[in-house]
Amino acid sequence: MRRVTRIALAGTATASLALALSACGGTSTSSSSSDSKGDKGLAIAYDVGGKGDQSFNDAAFEGLKKAKAEFKYETADVEPTDGETDADKTQRLVSLAKQGYNPVIGIGYAYGPAIKAAAEKYPDTTFGIVDDSTVTSKNVADLVFSEQEASYLAGVAAAKATKSDTVGFVGGVDVPLIHKFEAGFEQGVKDTKPGVKVLSQYLTQTAEEGGFSSPDKGKTAAEGQIEKKADVVYAAAGLSGQGVIEAAAANKVWAIGVDSDQYQQEALAKYKDSILTSATKNVASAVYNLAKSVEDGKPETGIVRGDLKTGEVGLADSNPEFKSDKAIQDAVKAAQEKIVSGKIKVKTS
Structure with a gap:
């Protein structure tokens, strides 16, 4: 209220x-x-x-x-x-x-x-x-x-996009706020394709250790998940997420951005073709x-x-490949309608 x-x-x-x-x-x-x-x-x-x-x-x-x-x-x-x-x-x-x-x-x-x-x-x-x-x-x-709602949609997209049936989540700091991102993402993956494995890792226990400000830590974490066959990696890690995106681009797998539409960010332009979508909050x-x-x-x-109902969280569709994939679009749209209507209750932890 x-x-x-x-x-x-x-x-x-x-x-x-x-x-x-x-x-x-x-x-x-x-x-x-x-x-x-x-x-x-x-x-x-x-x-x-x-x-x-x-x-x-x-x-x-x-x-x-x-x-x-x-x-x-x-x-x-x-x-x-x-x-x-x-x-x-x-x-x-x-x-x-x-x-x-x-x-x-x-x-x-x-x-x-x-x-x-x-x-x-x-x-x-x-x-x-x-x-x-x-x-x-x-x-x-x-x-x-309601970051968990946008993250749920990211999980739906990841489950539809994965070919290896393994996806990753990289959280910046192990705190309740980032748990919301992880919980929504994992629920979206599992509800869409139950057999998909979700690898999760937090970079640090506290912000002071650099979990939100260390692209090198993000890159190392993503590389470890990619070595374990993750072909879609979602980062909720602030500046550290740039390292996740860089690792995804280098290994020709998908990254999912966060907060802003990272496909549109000038500093990430050379990696944008590897950014499937972003879970945004306005x-x-x-x-x-x-x-x-x-x-x-x-x-x-x-x-x-x-939240999704007010339109202040959502999933970016700037990447033409994402926008033109009917299977992903249909799945995301259906999930969004169910969340807004209350048929799907997204977990926060």
Whole structure:
């Protein structure tokens, strides 16, 4: 259920954002005030991997770009730092709120404690957090997705595409969020073709170990699954997923991307013919919609969920080979209709 409350825009503070952020991650882009309305709008703080991951963080940046273009205000996007603490994250968010940015969004569940602390300090600022539904502050929007539903469809596609009857799943970090991807994928595979074997591997136990930011780890994991005959490999691993895609391309098997439509990502162009599809979630839309709600004077708060029914998760069809495969398309369409209608309940763990 979406809860909405009215919160006034935060006032502009006088301290320098660049100086305030120097100790806890720099601003990667920020518009000049010369083309703004004289106030500050959306600010995002990236998850591990930062901008350029061709996935989760880049999707958030697309939402920021849309808000900046439409509302003509100043924006900021801030990179994480290696080995940072919750206190570092809190300082980053507080610095943005102090400067008058509104809303301020933490990209990724790791921002949970920091969002809660910053929201308490700045009750007149709207905060958002992507992929965390546990922050219950009155001025926080929990932007969450039913990733398991898109992953189920990825599993259907993988089961229809495999010739070896072995597919792989590579998770970035062994945490409940990524368990949702794995659970949905495996259920989709098994419901479609029960005899298919699913190989699963997590790269690290914690994000600090690089599970979401190490393409080399993703590549090694995928190569191991391919050696065991996996001919479709699905990665839910942020930046590490680029290594999975690279390994799939080198071994002429299919990769399934995640979060963004990775077939369309310029940095992955040389591998795109090996990207069968991507299980997408519209982080860009969630980020933009929160910014719009603040601009309209009716900030979203509470849990704001995107799923197959709302169209905010799904399966990309940019690859012509995927789009023209009638068997895959029919199977995916049938599965989607059953999930939306409630006939299929997708597991989250």
